[in-house]
Amino acid sequence: MIAQEILLKAYHLMCTAKAMAETYEANRQVCKYVHSTSRGHEAIQLATAFNLLPCDYISPYYRDESMLLGLGFTPYQLMLQLLAKGDDIFTGGREYYSHPNFRGDDKPTIIHQSSATGMQAIPTTGIAQGLQFLESTKSPLYKNGKDGEAPVVVCSFGDASITEGEVSEAFQFAVLKQLPIIYLVQDNNWGISVVAEEARTMNAYQFAKGFKGMERISIDGSDFSQSYKVIKNVVNEVREKRHPVLIHAKVPLLGHHTSGVRKEFYRTEEDLLKHGLDDPNPKLRKKLLEIGVTEVALKEIETNAAAEVEQQFQQAVVAAEPDVSKVGEHIFVPTPVTEETGDRCPAGNETQWITLVQW
Numbered sequence: 001m002i003a004q005e006i007l008l009k010a011y012h013l014m015c016t017a018k019a020m021a022e023t024y025e026a027n028r029q030v031c032k033y034v035h036s037t038s039r040g041h042e043a044i045q046l047a048t049a050f051n052l053l054p055c056d057y058i059s060p061y062y063r064d065e066s067m068l069l070g071l072g073f074t075p076y077q078l079m080l081q082l083l084a085k086g087d088d089i090f091t092g093g094r095e096y097y098s099h100p101n102f103r104g105d106d107k108p109t110i111i112h113q114s115s116a117t118g119m120q121a122i123p124t125t126g127i128a129q130g131l132q133f134l135e136s137t138k139s140p141l142y143k144n145g146k147d148g149e150a151p152v153v154v155c156s157f158g159d160a161s162i163t164e165g166e167v168s169e170a171f172q173f174a175v176l177k178q179l180p181i182i183y184l185v186q187d188n189n190w191g192i193s194v195v196a197e198e199a200r201t202m203n204a205y206q207f208a209k210g211f212k213g214m215e216r217i218s219i220d221g222s223d224f225s226q227s228y229k230v231i232k233n234v235v236n237e238v239r240e241k242r243h244p245v246l247i248h249a250k251v252p253l254l255g256h257h258t259s260g261v262r263k264e265f266y267r268t269e270e271d272l273l274k275h276g277l278d279d280p281n282p283k284l285r286k287k288l289l290e291i292g293v294t295e296v297a298l299k300e301i302e303t304n305a306a307a308e309v310e311q312q313f314q315q316a317v318v319a320a321e322p323d324v325s326k327v328g329e330h331i332f333v334p335t336p337v338t339e340e341t342g343d344r345c346p347a348g349n350e351t352q353w354i355t356l357v358q359w
């Protein structure tokens with residue numbers, strides 16, 4: 001049984017994501033960058049976020065806005081990136097919507113995210129390798145959760161992106177080294193305007209079978225309760241057993257691929273209707289009614305979420321633009337090492353320069 005409080009929190013954030021998508025669609029002319037929303041993917045994303053700790057690491061992709069809401073980022077913070085505002089906490093208005101990075105004590109760490117699909121696979125698998133190294137060498141840099149939980153890494157993808165070569169490289173290494181990483185593949189059957197049948201012969205679950213040592217599971221990612229239970233179990237397993245797991249989550253795609261395209265142009269009415277049947281929002285609403293939450297209480301959540309989004313969007317619209325004089329900042333981290341130290345030819349060292357071949 002999942003606590004009612006968790007289900008209500010998920011419903012509130014699902015309604016928030018829905019209101020955000022509607023607000024962005026109605027205000028496309030002021031949204032500086034093309035953006036994707038998480039509509040259809042909310043359940044699996046929230047379930048994932050709710051099961052992570054500040055000691056963990058996650059690489060969300062551009063559709064993971066509900067994941068970011070679930071981790072505790074506010075709509076206002078996300079909107080500052082959408083509108084390319086100076087106070088955007090992720091990139092100071094320099095990058096697309098839902099391209100986060102984060103280092104702090106109250107949420108998992110997020111490395112800088114690229115727009116190249118699938119590109120998160122190798123660096124994020126590298127984080128898991130780094131954790132394994134720190135753990136095995138008992139490094140003071142290795143940080144457990146406050147109750148001693150071992151950290152895990154989550155790498156999130158869309159279904160089309162995992163057909164890319166670098167993703168296979170990452171999977172190969174994760175199974176070879178048995179790294180503590182969860183690959184979450186959100187399968188909406190689409191890669192922009194290309195359907196699965198045009199791009200691949202197998203889904204992520206079937207593909208994962210080829211990687212010896214990869215645990216795998218396929219779930220209905222539009223069902224919050226199922227997603228929450230599975231993610232909780234998988235996260236606990238990886239915390240304890242330290243091995244890679246791939247989660248294949250089937251989800252509908254309810255919005256456009258991005259604001260830059262119109263779904264009606266490349267999707268049939270039948271396809272749109274079929275995806276609409278799996279909307280996670282009414283599914284969770286129905287479940288809440290079944291467990292006794294009243295219609296009045298649900299309406300209140302919906303109204304509050306819409307009002308919060310409206311208020312935060314207006315606030316973001318009037319937020320300051322980036323300061324032109326700071327355009328050169330945040331390109332490289334300033335290095336503390338600016339001068340060479342040490343001795344290249346220490347006394348008593350006869351062979352000073354050898355190459356591996358000479359040796």
Ligand SMILES: Cc1ncc(C[n+]2csc(CCOP(=O)(O)OP(=O)(O)O)c2C)c(N)n1
Binds near residue numbers: 117158161162
């Ligand atoms: C390396 C690379 N190739 C192509 C693109 C263009 N592109 C952007 S999104 C996308 C489709 C990705 O589909 P999927 O991974 O299934 O995610 P979804 O948008 O369906 O959630 C493509 C091909 C890109 N951004 N990067």
Ligand SMILES: [Mg+2]
Binds near residue numbers: 158159160190191
């Ligand atoms: Mg897809």
